[in-house]
Amino acid sequence: MSRTSLNALLTASGVGKSYTLGGQRVDVLKDIDLAVAPGCVTALVGHSGSGKSTLMHILGLLTKPDTGRVVLEGHDTHGLAGSALADLRRRRLGFVFQSYNLLPQHSALRNVLLPYTGRRREAEARARGLLERVGLGDRCEHRPSELSGGEQQRAALARALVNDPPLLLADEPTGNLDTENEALLLGLFRELADDGRGVLVVTHNQAVADAADVVHRLGRRTGLSAQGEALAAHKETKGRSRAATRSSREGEL
Ligand SMILES: Nc1ncnc2c1ncn2[C@@H]1O[C@H](COP(=O)(O)OP(=O)(O)O)[C@@H](O)[C@H]1O
Numbered sequence: 001m002s003r004t005s006l007n008a009l010l011t012a013s014g015v016g017k018s019y020t021l022g023g024q025r026v027d028v029l030k031d032i033d034l035a036v037a038p039g040c041v042t043a044l045v046g047h048s049g050s051g052k053s054t055l056m057h058i059l060g061l062l063t064k065p066d067t068g069r070v071v072l073e074g075h076d077t078h079g080l081a082g083s084a085l086a087d088l089r090r091r092r093l094g095f096v097f098q099s100y101n102l103l104p105q106h107s108a109l110r111n112v113l114l115p116y117t118g119r120r121r122e123a124e125a126r127a128r129g130l131l132e133r134v135g136l137g138d139r140c141e142h143r144p145s146e147l148s149g150g151e152q153q154r155a156a157l158a159r160a161l162v163n164d165p166p167l168l169l170a171d172e173p174t175g176n177l178d179t180e181n182e183a184l185l186l187g188l189f190r191e192l193a194d195d196g197r198g199v200l201v202v203t204h205n206q207a208v209a210d211a212a213d214v215v216h217r218l219g220r221r222t223g224l225s226a227q228g229e230a231l232a233a234h235k236e237t238k239g240r241s242r243a244a245t246r247s248s249r250e251g252e253l
């Protein structure tokens with residue numbers, strides 16, 4: 001077992017997931033092993049339809065895998081009741097959905113506050129601070145429909161951070177961002193990692209993958225079955241050796 005897995009905040013082992021549509025079985029994920037280490041930005045890349053969002057939902061305890069286990073901070077989540085999973089999600093995980101999932105009837109501020117579990121009198125200042133941190137300090141009262149795609153994406157990120165989770169899972173969080181806001185998010189991910197948190201980010205964006213400490217590539221599935229397709233490979237590195245060792249750290253899942 002690598003040091004990454006031993007120290008990991010989150011590990012997936014042997015994760016598989018299939019969907020059956022129109023009587024046909026589609027194996028989306030097969031035998032995936034992945035670890036998210038604290039202090040690292042980990043990128044997950046792969047072509048469209050390779051199962052990145054499916055894997056993120058499984059890692060984020062939103063979808064149960066058909067096979068395999070997800071262990072969060074040493075706790076095997078298999079078999080936990082829905083309420084226990086919801087509690088773990090709220091307290092230990094920040095999740096940024098690819099489609100943001102902001103509630104349309106609420107302002108950005110209210111959306112950020114919805115999952116908040118801390119002290120009430122600190123709530124609003126915290127939410128405002130996070131919205132400022134993602135460059136939305138002047139958009140607190142806007143509803144999602146009054147925000148651009150990139151602004152909704154950043155509001156969703158602020159919401160994911162409201163309970164100060166040790167682990168952030170973000171599904172293509174820079175998909176709608178300009179270069180300036182992309183740099184802002186990359187800086188934020190780096191700060192979170194430097195603070196000892198784990199960040200797993202799905203991306204199509206080379207700049208985001210380049211800025212990551214570890215890059216996982218989800219393999220192409222071939223037809224409806226992907227026998228032997230999924231290879232696990234995860235390596236770790238940190239800090240200064242990042243750029244120098246990047247090519248050796250990429251692995252296909
Ligand atoms: N609820 C579902 N029912 C059936 N097929 C699904 C479902 N969700 C995803 N899929 C299929 O699983 C594959 C992977 O989807 P997804 O995880 O969204 O990929 P990615 O995020 O890498 O683009 C796709 O072929 C998609 O059509």
Ligand SMILES: [Mg+2]
Binds near residue numbers: 052098171
């Ligand atoms: Mg996706």
